Structure formats: structure tokens, C-alpha cells
Amino acid sequence: MTVSDQQGTVVGGKSFAAVAINCAAKAGEWIKSKLGNYEKLDIKYSAHDLVTEVDKGSETLIKRLVLTHFPHHSFLGEEGVEPGPEASARALEEVSEAEYLWIVDPIDGTTNFVHGFPFFVVSIALAHKGEVILGVVYDPMRDELFIAEKGKGAYVHGKRMSVSQEDSLKTSLIATGFPADLDYALPLNMKGLQALAPQVRNIRSGGSAALHMAYVAAGRLSGFWEIGLNSWDLAAGALLIQESGGTVTDTLGQPYSLGVRNVAASNGKMHQSFLDALAAADAVK
Ligand code: IPD
Ligand code: CA
Ligand code: CA
Numbered sequence: 001m002t003v004s005d006q007q008g009t010v011v012g013g014k015s016f017a018a019v020a021i022n023c024a025a026k027a028g029e030w031i032k033s034k035l036g037n038y039e040k041l042d043i044k045y046s047a048h049d050l051v052t053e054v055d056k057g058s059e060t061l062i063k064r065l066v067l068t069h070f071p072h073h074s075f076l077g078e079e080g081v082e083p084g085p086e087a088s089a090r091a092l093e094e095v096s097e098a099e100y101l102w103i104v105d106p107i108d109g110t111t112n113f114v115h116g117f118p119f120f121v122v123s124i125a126l127a128h129k130g131e132v133i134l135g136v137v138y139d140p141m142r143d144e145l146f147i148a149e150k151g152k153g154a155y156v157h158g159k160r161m162s163v164s165q166e167d168s169l170k171t172s173l174i175a176t177g178f179p180a181d182l183d184y185a186l187p188l189n190m191k192g193l194q195a196l197a198p199q200v201r202n203i204r205s206g207g208s209a210a211l212h213m214a215y216v217a218a219g220r221l222s223g224f225w226e227i228g229l230n231s232w233d234l235a236a237g238a239l240l241i242q243e244s245g246g247t248v249t250d251t252l253g254q255p256y257s258l259g260v261r262n263v264a265a266s267n268g269k270m271h272q273s274f275l276d277a278l279a280a281a282d283a284v285k
Helices: 016-033 053-069 085-094 110-115 185-196 209-217 231-243 271-280
Strands: 041-043 050-052 074-077 100-108 121-128 131-139 144-149 153-156 173-175 202-204 223-226 247-250 263-266
Touching (some): 016 053, 016 121, 050 053, 053 074, 053 121, 100 231, 121 231, 144 209, 144 231, 185 223, 185 271, 209 223, 247 271, 263 271
Antiparallel strands (some): 100 121, 144 153, 223 263, 247 263
């Protein structure tokens, strides 16, 4: 069978979306079965950056399945890249010419997984010539699968998602994370936290950037920001938000692209106030 256009592409009878859903569901079920039950815990970039054999196994499972269906596609998975921001940027650069690139975080929220805190996901995105065209975020603990296809909207439980309506910081519920990079990203993020906490309705930090992004898409959060993330944390969630009517930029207000590391994502209506507050706190870069 020949490859058709980028949206409804079918190879060997399976669409991109069907393969992504299958991968996320299989990996998610397996991860869930390993909760409280992993064998090997390693430290990556810092003592705050963890990895288990379940992260690696989930990535292997997804990579094999994707490449079985699409052997000519490129694959960028977190566990195939050396830890640290420079190696991440290099890895993304190496695949910048790829026509089709799958971008995978096999467990986003590993610290939660390790502690049994039930807030972690599998995040799978597909980019065509550098633009994300498909995003799937799967939360196995709640059996919630968030999916977006470029130009076709975003869905959870088969229901179309829309971002929330809050148009001011004071009515907004926002989220952030505490990055593993203690030298640059964490202090900058803390500045933003300090400045935003008194201005918004409240702040959450659940420990999974991808799930926070999915919650912005679903209208459960007004916004999310974090300094020092990677392409695999953001790619699927960014499309979910865009296809739900929200806005994704970097913290300086530049439009989202795969290279964005400092993200500001929101329902769009409070985006400028969000960016302004971060800028006023000198917390954007
Ligand atoms: C982490 C999570 C966390 C965020 C960190 C990420 P990981 O990803 O998304 O919420 O604060 O910056 O690195 O390591 O669990 O895949
Ligand atoms: Ca991650
Ligand atoms: Ca991960």
C-alpha cells in the first residue's frame, strides 16, 4: 500500500493515530502493572532526575511498534538521549531534517511513578517536517486518553475538548513544575512561582508536564508554565492545547516550536497577563 497524504496517511492499513493510540494504551497498561513494582532505580542528570527499567521498557515497546508500522520514520525518545539540556538540544538538531519524526516520553512523571503518586502519562507526538500533526497523552491510572490531530480538534473520552474561559490571572488556576536542573531552570521557575502565587487563584504542581498540558487543553487548568523542558515533554500537549483553542508559546511569547524549552501555555485569554507577570518577575529566561 502506498503512503497517502500527511493527515489520513495509511501504511499497512493503520493510520498514524491508530498506531499512536495502540502504543500509548499498551505502554500505559504495562506501566500501570509495574506501579510499586519496579526493580531498578537510576539517577540521571541530578538526584531529582530519575529513571527505571520501566521507562526504558516503555520506550522500547513504543519504538518497536512505531517502526514496525513506519520503518522509514525517525524516532526521538527521552531514554535514547544522554541526560542534560545540551544533549537534548543536540539530539533534536540531529533529527531536524526528518520528514516524519515520532517524539516520545515513555513515562512523563517518573518521580510520581517511583513514589506511587498516581499522576504520570505516556506522551507520543508525530511531527511532519518539524510541525506536530498528532499528539496523544495517555493517563493509565484514570484511563484517560487525550488525542489531537492537526486541523481536526482534540478529544478526550471521544468528546471534543475546549480550553477554559478565565480571562484574568486572578480567576486562573495554573500549574508549573520543579525542574531537575538546579543551576538554571529551578531558580528561574521559583522566581515565577513567587511572583504568580499571589496573583492567581491558585497554583498546582502535579509532576507531569505532559498531563498538565493535557489539562489546559481540557479546560481543567487555565495555564501552565515551566522552564527547562524538552521536546518530548511538550510536543503532544502543545497540539492538544492548540487544537482545543488555547495558546502555546515560549516564556518570551514566541510561538511554540519543537525547540521550545521554556513554555507558557494557556487558554489564550489570560496569556498576555501570564507572560507579562513572568516578565515583570524577570522569570522568563
Ligand atoms: C519531568 C516531569 C516534571 C517536570 C520535569 C520533567 P520526567 O519529566 O514532566 O513534571 O517538572 O521538568 O523533566 O522526567 O518525569 O519524564
Ligand atoms: Ca518528561
Ligand atoms: Ca520521562
